[in-house]
Amino acid sequence: xxxxxxxxxxxxxxxxxxxxxxxxxxxxxxxxxxxxxxxxxxxxxxxxxxxxxxxxxxxxxxxxxxxxxxxxxxxx
Numbered sequence: 071x072x073x074x075x076x077x078x079x080x081x082x083x084x085x086x087x088x089x090x091x092x093x094x095x096x097x098x099x100x101x102x103x104x105x106x107x108x109x110x111x112x113x114x115x116x117x118x119x120x121x122x123x124x125x126x127x128x129x130x131x132x133x134x135x136x137x138x139x140x141x142x143x144x145x146x
Contacts, residue, residue: 106135106142 126132
């Protein structure tokens with residue numbers, strides 16, 4: 071059985087390394103796509119005007135859900 075001596079400097083180094091690792095984990099931004107998009111986001115993705123988006127919606131080419139006065143489009 072071997073014995074290792076841990077110094078205060080070793081603990082301080084470990085503490086700083088652990089804090090840096092936690093900081094990195096918290097700051098990594100994961101790009102999770104949203105399931106539902108609002109009209110402005112869909113218009114930006116499709117590069118169409120508001121009228122064109124309405125025509126696509128009323129023509130049945132885009133499925134949507136309306137909650138209150140806001141249209142939401144499912145992101146596939």
